[in-house]
Amino acid sequence: MGNLVDLIKADVRYQDSLKACMNCGICTAICPAAEFFEYDPRRICDMVQRGDEDVIEKLLRSDTIWYCGQCMSCKTRCPRGNVPGAVITILRTVSQNMGYYKDSYYGRQQEELAEGIGTNIVDIGYCVHPDKVAPSKHPEQGPVWEWYIKNIDEVAPKFGANYHGDGPGALRTISPESMEELRKIFEITGGDELREMLIKGKNQK
């Protein structure tokens, strides 16, 4: 086995994700991404299972692995209990670790995601927060969202929220002690390293 196949199989999620695919294609039939993109989870499982290093490297450098929406509908129907959506997670991890994602337009969107969601987590302790959903970047949220954001200080308490408050409740400020522990976890488990690597990639364009 070559290097990339080793890396893929070394991921602990591999054992639960790809046992023996018989290429029936039911995952592709149920996949929302396959309806929208040129995307075929059956072919991806086949490529990974065959283990050809050149083919896998090409796949890891392509847009294809970034099309999955992670709904995991594929898991519900696979007669062999495979999880193509989790195979995708492994491929994305290896692609990022090898720097191959940079060759893909969709892959490079990881840099934006790291700067947004990734930074939100270590800055404020939330993946998503009203302060981070600017109406100007979210026209689909409609005039109601614009109104809510404009008036959130006065309106949120009506819903029982504790917007920017101390103590429990929705939208509270996460306490400094909790943020310190959360950041320490990111520091020692590789969370900071991944986020910073992706953000650095953006600045190297």
Next chain:
Amino acid sequence: MANRFWNEYQKKIADNHFYYERSCIRQTFFPGSETAFLRMLKEELGKDVFDDFRLHTCTGIGYHADVVPLDTTMTVVGRIFSLMTEKGYENFVPSCVTSFGIFTEMVHMWEEHPELLDKTRENLWKACGREFNIPKNIAHPSDLIYHFRFELKKLMKYSLVNRFTGKPLRVVEHIGCHYAKIFPDKGVGKAEFPYVLAGMIEAWGGEVVDYPERRHCCGFGFRQYIVQENRGYSISNTKKKLESMEPYEPDFIVTNCPGCTLFLDRWQYTIAEMENKTYDREGYGIPVLTYEEMAGLLLGYNPWELGLQIHQVQAERLLDKIGIPYDLKQKYNAASGKILRAPEKPENLLV
């Protein structure tokens, strides 16, 4: 015989003493639903629920958007369980469907690969000097409302019946993908016959609408919505569902996932503005409720405290059908009672 088979589709749901973990998306878009959940459990049912201010994100959206590594998410989950352990709780209730999937997945991996559990314990000890127990029971809040649906029914002032026709309201139920698609045995009815919302609807007098794309994803797709240029994926999936349900003329949609509630609501607005198309006859759209909003309305909670006014598809016509009174003057008031200017009206979608 039928009951014996159906028993295989049930999950164990604890009866009391819950440790509650809030959701990033629900706090952001549906804070009134989390408040209503706690009110129902604590005040209506007299249950013990702990709402811990020391919690933070589970990292779920970051994990599925591939910007948070597995080891990090596992250790964050370990910290959350540590806080639960410290407070003496064993029944864990994560508010978000994505979080429910994350916690279930991490516990599953620890069971299958004990060396990962050892590594997580080591990481957590190094980072925070903390230890943790794995919960004895993990249930989504929709599991609890389903579990207590008949107790709640006794307290309800209204039912899911159209007061003008006397017929049951027709309800589309949409289950968030990560509720039962990742680990089917962790959801009521598993992935193929999820009953967690249908059970509520039937118990409270409504009729469940079956339609071809009932189990199709709403289209959140994590990176496929968060990155602005990818949102065509998200709206296309919602549109597919809306087109599929339209001929059945549902009175409303109910979901158990905050992302699904959001997208089924907001993409209706977007489609109306882009194509001047709505999926009801009159041009108002199909209201989309969380299960707490549905239960809260039937219990007689104030619709404006539940937060119905911060949905883009407005629900007054549904309230009229059920017979729930509401005061339009209070709809856009501040918590203090101060009158605020109402939101702008969409160009096409009627509100």
